[in-house]
Amino acid sequence: MIGISGAIGVIGAGVTGSRVVEHLVATSSTPILLYDQDLYGAQRLAAVHRSHSAVVSVADFETVATASVVVLACGSPHAPLAQKMLASGASVVSLSDDVSDVMNLLKMHDEVMAKDKTLVVGAAASPGMTGLLLSNLQSNFDEIDEAHVALHGTGGPNCAVQHHRALADQSIGWHDGEWLRRPGGSGRELCWFPEPVGAYDCYRAAMADPVLLQRAQPQLQRITARVSANRRDRFTARLPMLVPPHSEGGMGALRIEVRGFRNGSRIVEIAGVAERVAQIAGVVGATTALFVHRGEITTTGTSVLGQDSLPNAEILRDVLTGGIRLHQFVGT
Amino acid sequence: MNFIRRVLMVLGIAGIAGAILRIRGKSEPSTQRGGWRPLNPPTDLLEEQISSQK
Numbered sequence: 377m378i379g380i381s382g383a384i385g386v387i388g389a390g391v392t393g394s395r396v397v398e399h400l401v402a403t404s405s406t407p408i409l410l411y412d413q414d415l416y417g418a419q420r421l422a423a424v425h426r427s428h429s430a431v432v433s434v435a436d437f438e439t440v441a442t443a444s445v446v447v448l449a450c451g452s453p454h455a456p457l458a459q460k461m462l463a464s465g466a467s468v469v470s471l472s473d474d475v476s477d478v479m480n481l482l483k484m485h486d487e488v489m490a491k492d493k494t495l496v497v498g499a500a501a502s503p504g505m506t507g508l509l510l511s512n513l514q515s516n517f518d519e520i521d522e523a524h525v526a527l528h529g530t531g532g533p534n535c536a537v538q539h540h541r542a543l544a545d546q547s548i549g550w551h552d553g554e555w556l557r558r559p560g561g562s563g564r565e566l567c568w569f570p571e572p573v574g575a576y577d578c579y580r581a582a583m584a585d586p587v588l589l590q591r592a593q594p595q596l597q598r599i600t601a602r603v604s605a606n607r608r609d610r611f612t613a614r615l616p617m618l619v620p621p622h623s624e625g626g627m628g629a630l631r632i633e634v635r636g637f638r639n640g641s642r643i644v645e646i647a648g649v650a651e652r653v654a655q656i657a658g659v660v661g662a663t664t665a666l667f668v669h670r671g672e673i674t675t676t677g678t679s680v681l682g683q684d685s686l687p688n689a690e691i692l693r694d695v696l697t698g699g700i701r702l703h704q705f706v707g708t
Numbered sequence: 709m710n711f712i713r714r715v716l717m718v719l720g721i722a723g724i725a726g727a728i729l730r731i732r733g734k735s736e737p738s739t740q741r742g743g744w745r746p747l748n749p750p751t752d753l754l755e756e757q758i759s760s761q762k
Contacts (some may be wrong), residue, residue: 570744611727648744707742 383407384669389418389448391624395658396449398487401430409435409443426516434584444669447661451534455480467493470667471500481704482678497680499664500657502527502630503588507682508692509647513634516645521597525585526567526578528604529628529655536621543613545582550590550599561610569629570650570703578602592682628653646705659698672700
């Protein structure tokens, strides 16, 4: 019998969940409790890691809730699951990128505080990695006031469905102290991502980044988030998905453009990552969970990556050590 | 019958016009020239940042 209270729980054995487990197994010997509605998928994932130092066991939902920290790497909504986990005394790391789900998770702040637990919201690629990059770039400025995020690619099928929905829903952006809602699929901008991804047209979409980045760095005056899409994506955005999503999207990328002042001059810094989106999300989610598990994130209540009270530099260092390659744009 | 046919035709034309308006347009480049510089392996900057926080 493994030491259940000292375990890390993972809910979801899909593409992102498997990357979370992979990273946890590679970087720690903490026992892992895995749950998925698809029992066969969970058993298969546990079997893959049977020979590794960390024990990966398939468990029922109630047993996973006894872990010290639970990573929610399943499809949204995460808020009801997080509530159950917190009620059982576990801290939670959510990889949700759904705007309404993220808002519901953030609303749980008082409840999480009362339980003296940690709920990290949006610890994935976008949001998640974008918060870490924002925090990293911030050190190059005296003052920052704008952050613009762009994402290319999708992780697993749930992520692809979310991408499809995001282009049809209203985008949310922070503009001079107000939330602006614009139609998804509008505001075309050609964004350059790190190689081998290159340039893609990106559009406004219902993404959770502005909500979380504004929470992480409230001094920001303008925050936008865009996602790459082709004509077919935009044309069919308001229709149901006509073709079932791929089991995993190809090479993805994300970039964040931060604007502000240094020595009185206006400057722009752009950082980006090119990697499969599920891989970025898995590494960021797993690294965050390890930090919570080891007690290196002591903030109680809801937190988002990039906020000053979190050890963002250490988390980013471990994410980069996990094989994510960071790039900086040099040019105009 | 004619009325239904006309309504469907109007809706169809409106849909096609809407779709064309939605997907046309030019890209607005966010950056003009330059390139990506790799920052891995974990940079000294990160180490500095960590030590300054301690």
